Amino acid sequence: MVTTPAGFVIDVNDADPVEGTTAIGIRRALATLLKQTAPGVAAQGRLGADNFAVTASPSDMEYNVSGGGLVLVRVSTGGAYIIGMPSGVVVPTTPSDGVNPRIDSIYALQPDPAIDGSSVDVEFVVDVAQGSPAATPVAPTLPTGAFELARKVIAPGATNTSSGAAFTNVAAVTGLNAQALENLDAGIITTGVFPISRGGTGASSKSNARTNLGLLSGTSAPSNSLGEDGDIYDQIL
Numbered sequence: 001m002v003t004t005p006a007g008f009v010i011d012v013n014d015a016d017p018v019e020g021t022t023a024i025g026i027r028r029a030l031a032t033l034l035k036q037t038a039p040g041v042a043a044q045g046r047l048g049a050d051n052f053a054v055t056a057s058p059s060d061m062e063y064n065v066s067g068g069g070l071v072l073v074r075v076s077t078g079g080a081y082i083i084g085m086p087s088g089v090v091v092p093t094t095p096s097d098g099v100n101p102r103i104d105s106i107y108a109l110q111p112d113p114a115i116d117g118s119s120v121d122v123e124f125v126v127d128v129a130q131g132s133p134a135a136t137p138v139a140p141t142l143p144t145g146a147f148e149l150a151r152k153v154i155a156p157g158a159t160n161t162s163s164g165a166a167f168t169n170v171a172a173v174t175g176l177n178a179q180a181l182e183n184l185d186a187g188i189i190t191t192g193v194f195p196i197s198r199g200g201t202g203a204s205s206k207s208n209a210r211t212n213l214g215l216l217s218g219t220s221a222p223s224n225s226l227g228e229d230g231d232i233y234d235q236i237l
Contacts, residue, residue, distance in 0.1 A: 023114075024078060024079055024114070025079075026079070027078060027079025027080055027081065028040065028077075028078075028079035029079070030042075030079060030080050030082060031073070031079045031080035032177065033176060033177055034071055034080055034174060034175070034176060034177055035174045035175055035176070035177055035178075036177055038076065041073065041076045042071055042073055042079070042080035042174070043071070043172075043174045044071055044072055044073050044147055044171075044172075044174065045070075045071055045171055045172040045173050045174030046068065046069070046070055046071075046149075046171050046172070046173050046174065047068060047069030047070065047071065047173070047174065047175060048068055048069065048173060049173055050066060050068065051066065051067070051068025051069050051070065051173075052065060052066060052067075052068050052069075052070050052085070052108065052149055052171065053065070053066045053068075054106050054149050054150035054152075054167060054170070056152065056160070056161040056162035056167075057090075057160055057161050057162060058160055058162040059160055060092075060160055060161075061092065061093050061094065061095055061096070061158075061159070061160065061161060062090050062091060062092045062093060062161060063090070063091045063093065063104075063106050063128060063150075063152075063161055064088055064089075064090055064091075065088055065089050065090075065091060065106065065126050065149065066088045067085045067086050067087045067088050067089075068084075068085060069082065069083065069084055069085075070082075070083040070085070070108060070147075071083075071174050072108065072110050072147050074110070074112055074115055074145050075115065078112075078114075078115070081110045081112075083108070083110060083124055085124070085126075089126055091106060091126055091127060091128050092128075093128045093130060093154075093161065094130055096154050096155065096156060096157055096158040096159070097133035097154075097156050098156055098157055099133065099156050100133035100134050100135055100137065100156055101133065101134075101137050101153055101154060101155050101156055101164075102130055102131045102132065102133040102134070102137045102153070102154050103130075103131040103137045103138065103139045103140065103151060103152070103153055103154070104128050104129070104130055104131070104140075104151065104152045104153075104154055104161075105128065105129045105131070105139055105140050105142060105148050105150075105151050105169075106126075106127075106128045106148070106149045106150050106151070106152070107126070107127060107128070107129065107142050107143075107146040107147060107148050107149055108124070108125065108126050108146070108147050108149055109124070109125040109126075109127070109143055109145055109146045109147065110122075110124050110125075110145070111123070111125070111145070112145075115145065116144070116145070126149075129141070129142055129143070129146075130154075133156070137153065139151060139169075147171065148169055148171065149170070149171045150167045150168070150169060150170045150171065151167065151168045151169035152164075152165070152167050152168075153165045153168075196212060
């Protein structure tokens, strides 16, 4: 027999009060509801293009990070941390170098005592790491477990974060695990047809759609062989 932390949600066992759904059990269950990078492993990312979006300040050395939802994964077997930040935050960075550019990496981090040690502060973190100024700068090393939200090159002598190059390495957008569901966004369905059995027309043209749905028409009375019982016939006069 092989066992694993209890699923979501199992009550504690009266005979063993430490059993029941654990934090890791909940995270593993939640991970299966999100887009996957491997079976049971959630894809990290922002829960919408306007969630945890990083923008620059035109007047100060700081970044604005919008609120929203974020999916983080510390280890593949540890499930998904789903972060909800109802409002945006302002993250300050250090003054620019007077000679060389540097790279700022804006990141998010969810500490976990099981990974980082029992004394770690478990509050969610949004911060920025600064790389060393250099003629050809490199990105800074992020703290263990950090997830990069965006990256920005800070030009020498810059007095704000909006000048210079655009943001790069912007975090991807993730979402629900819809493997068994068709995406009903007409802007995304560009090939194939949506079957009648799932609410579609089973056709890629209006005439075929009308036929498939039993919406027939003509300029004279329909023949006995046209359509089937229950179809609607519109005679055009």
